[in-house]
Amino acid sequence: MTTIQPSAVVFDNVSVTREGVRILESVTASVPHGSATAIIGPNGAGKTTLLLTLLDQIEFKGRITVHGTNGHSDVRIGYVPQRLDFDRGMPITAMDLMVMGHQRLPLWLGTRRIRRHQAMDMLQAVRAEHLASRRLGSLSGGELQRVLLALAIQQEPDILILDEPASGIDIGGEHLLCELLESLRRERNFTQIMVTHDLSLVTAHSTHVICLNRRVLGQGPTHTTLSAEVLAATFGIHLGLANIHAVTHDGVVEICSQDHHHDGPHVSL
Amino acid sequence: MTDLTFLYDAVARILPFECMQARFMQQALVGLVLLAPMCAAMGVQVVNFRMAFFSDAISHSAFAGVALGLILAVDTRLTMVALGVLIGLGITIVGRRTTLSMDTVIGVFFSTVIAFGLAVVSRQHNVARDLQRFLYGDILTIDDAEILWLAGLFVVLMFFQIIGYNRLLYVGLNPALASAHRVHIRAYQYTFATLLSIVVIFSVWAVGVLLVTALLIVPAATARNLARSAAGMLWWALLVSVVSAVAGLVISAQSWAHTATGATIILCSAVWFAISAFAKRAR
Numbered sequence: 001m002t003t004i005q006p007s008a009v010v011f012d013n014v015s016v017t018r019e020g021v022r023i024l025e026s027v028t029a030s031v032p033h034g035s036a037t038a039i040i041g042p043n044g045a046g047k048t049t050l051l052l053t054l055l056d057q058i059e060f061k062g063r064i065t066v067h068g069t070n071g072h073s074d075v076r077i078g079y080v081p082q083r084l085d086f087d088r089g090m091p092i093t094a095m096d097l098m099v100m101g102h103q104r105l106p107l108w109l110g111t112r113r114i115r116r117h118q119a120m121d122m123l124q125a126v127r128a129e130h131l132a133s134r135r136l137g138s139l140s141g142g143e144l145q146r147v148l149l150a151l152a153i154q155q156e157p158d159i160l161i162l163d164e165p166a167s168g169i170d171i172g173g174e175h176l177l178c179e180l181l182e183s184l185r186r187e188r189n190f191t192q193i194m195v196t197h198d199l200s201l202v203t204a205h206s207t208h209v210i211c212l213n214r215r216v217l218g219q220g221p222t223h224t225t226l227s228a229e230v231l232a233a234t235f236g237i238h239l240g241l242a243n244i245h246a247v248t249h250d251g252v253v254e255i256c257s258q259d260h261h262h263d264g265p266h267v268s269l
Numbered sequence: 270m271t272d273l274t275f276l277y278d279a280v281a282r283i284l285p286f287e288c289m290q291a292r293f294m295q296q297a298l299v300g301l302v303l304l305a306p307m308c309a310a311m312g313v314q315v316v317n318f319r320m321a322f323f324s325d326a327i328s329h330s331a332f333a334g335v336a337l338g339l340i341l342a343v344d345t346r347l348t349m350v351a352l353g354v355l356i357g358l359g360i361t362i363v364g365r366r367t368t369l370s371m372d373t374v375i376g377v378f379f380s381t382v383i384a385f386g387l388a389v390v391s392r393q394h395n396v397a398r399d400l401q402r403f404l405y406g407d408i409l410t411i412d413d414a415e416i417l418w419l420a421g422l423f424v425v426l427m428f429f430q431i432i433g434y435n436r437l438l439y440v441g442l443n444p445a446l447a448s449a450h451r452v453h454i455r456a457y458q459y460t461f462a463t464l465l466s467i468v469v470i471f472s473v474w475a476v477g478v479l480l481v482t483a484l485l486i487v488p489a490a491t492a493r494n495l496a497r498s499a500a501g502m503l504w505w506a507l508l509v510s511v512v513s514a515v516a517g518l519v520i521s522a523q524s525w526a527h528t529a530t531g532a533t534i535i536l537c538s539a540v541w542f543a544i545s546a547f548a549k550r551a552r
Contacts, residue, residue: 055449079449086442090317091496097442099435100499101450106434108503135497136442148446155450 006067008033008159008191009054014062016049022214023049026062029210029219031159033067036185036192038206038222040199042235045213047195048082051161054193055079068158078157078190080148082164088137094147095119095132098154122150126180142173149177153184160185162194166201174198178205202226273299273413284515288522293409297530300411301514303419304475305484305534307468309510310430312489313503314461317441321486322372323360323462326379327469328481330356331403332386334470340389350470356382357466361458406477406531408518419471426464430503433457438499476531487538488513494545513538 007030016024024046031037039047052058054066055077068075092100098119099111123129128146131139139147145165152160162181166174178201185192196202202209202222209225211218211234218230277295288294315324334349341348356378364374390400439447440454448454472481492505517534520526526533 057445057448077449079446081443081445084443084446087317087319089493090442091493091502092438092442092499093497096438096499100439100442101435101447101452103435104432106431106503107438107498108434108500109431110500133498151446 041212078152305514309506312485336389
């Protein structure tokens with residue numbers, strides 16, 4: 001692939017300091033248009049913080065430039081949070097959630113038919129139409145994630161941001177979610193930015209990768225970027241003594257640490 | 270001034286109880302039918318935002334409001350509302366800007382206003398008698414002017430509930446998500462805090478300082494048990510609050526009961542809550 005794609009997002013020297021602690025140090029990275037970009041790194045690397053700078057929910061130094069599909073300056077960003085912290089006792093249905101941000105008419109005076117149809121189409125797109133009248137509090141992690149994805153897609157985003165989408169999902173479900181994302185991305189033509197620490201998802205489903213551990217330690221197309229050195233630098237610094245044991249022929253990397261850390265730096269992809 | 274006689278006559282016809290033939294009872298009923306839905310609607314969001322303690326702090330600022338009115342020699346009703354709104358906004362501003370938890374911030378404001386009220390009252394013994402009105406509430410002495418004020422507030426508040434309900438619900442569910450959806454969280458927080466403070470102070474006159482929070486919370490909590498959707502939540506809260514208000518007023522006037530009106534209203538809604546809790550378990 002030699003075509004040079006314009007960037008959807010450019011982080012230019014982005015730094016974040018919170019209460020004296022440096023969380024991000026001069027992050028300079030770009031996200032190609034239409035790519036599925038993964039931001040990877042160990043816990044505490046500042047991945048979520050980087051997303052928050054993009055969402056403009058946190059103060060930062062530096063510059064972030066965002067470009068829409070046709071060079072529009074008004075870029076729509078869809079956001080799927082890592083965990084939805086909410087009061088599970090609230091009698092709000094998945095349909096209510098889908099309509100809430102789009103309809104001015106208060107829900108207690110009814111839901112407009114067109115909104116209901118739109119919401120239903122979106123839920124169908126993420127295979128969650130059967131959840132429409134369920135209370136949010138009664139949904140499982142994976143079901144909720146799909147509804148949140150429908151909610152984000154409904155905003156017709158130019159850029160879709162997902163924070164650890166696999167964290168609330170059972171094993172196997174994460175790959176299904178990523179396949180779903182791939183087909184949605186092809187259909188709707190958005191740029192996808194996903195934070196994850198699951199390397200198997202990255203190699204299987206992302207086209208571009210940014211390795212982050214407070215600083216950018218590597219970025220580029222997934223398969224050329226994820227070298228043993230980059231992975232060691234990204235995950236190793238955080239974990240102390242990391243040792244790359246083997247990089248096997250089909251891209252499987254095993255990193256084993258010599259100290260017995262809880263995070264278990266045993267990463268295989 | 271607008272003549273409200275036709276309204277009172279209608280009340281007497283709709284509720285042909287012996288006790289409802291007295292004018293002050295008719296006035297009280299009109300006042301309550303305006304106040305209860307406002308409290309119920311705001312209560313739904315108070316429960317969603319977990320702001321019960323906030324409304325408690327505002328209601329307890331009523332003492333300080335009265336004290337302030339006495340010091341400044343102005344109408345105490347004016348100072349109560351003004352101070353209530355001031356405290357509400359103060360809590361919201363400080364709460365947003367500090368790392369302290371919200372209940373700590375509220376606690377600081379809460380105790381300060383109470384201390385201020387008590388300090389002034391302890392200097393002037395003749396005020397202490399007056400303050401009992403605010404402890405127990407005094408809906409039976411509501412006059413036409415106050416009813417018109419309530420009606421005005423009712424219009425403003427319902428307008429807010431119509432244009433803001435969905436967004437408030439969104440913010441209550443998850444602020445980060447609402448903000449990603451371009452909801453102006455700050456504007457909604459301040460507007461809500463201001464209106465809630467006004468409603469709370471008006472309710473102090475009706476049910477007293479001690480029971481205001483119940484007037485907000487109990488119908489909303491009942492609604493949560495019964496509703497299956499965001500729309501149902503508001504309608505159930507309105508129904509519970511209005512029925513409890515009317516029933517409470519009528520029961521309190523019976524010779525066998527002869528209880529404080531505010532307290533009786535809250536007891537009626539508590540019965541609703543108990544039933545709703547059973548209904549939820551049975552489901």
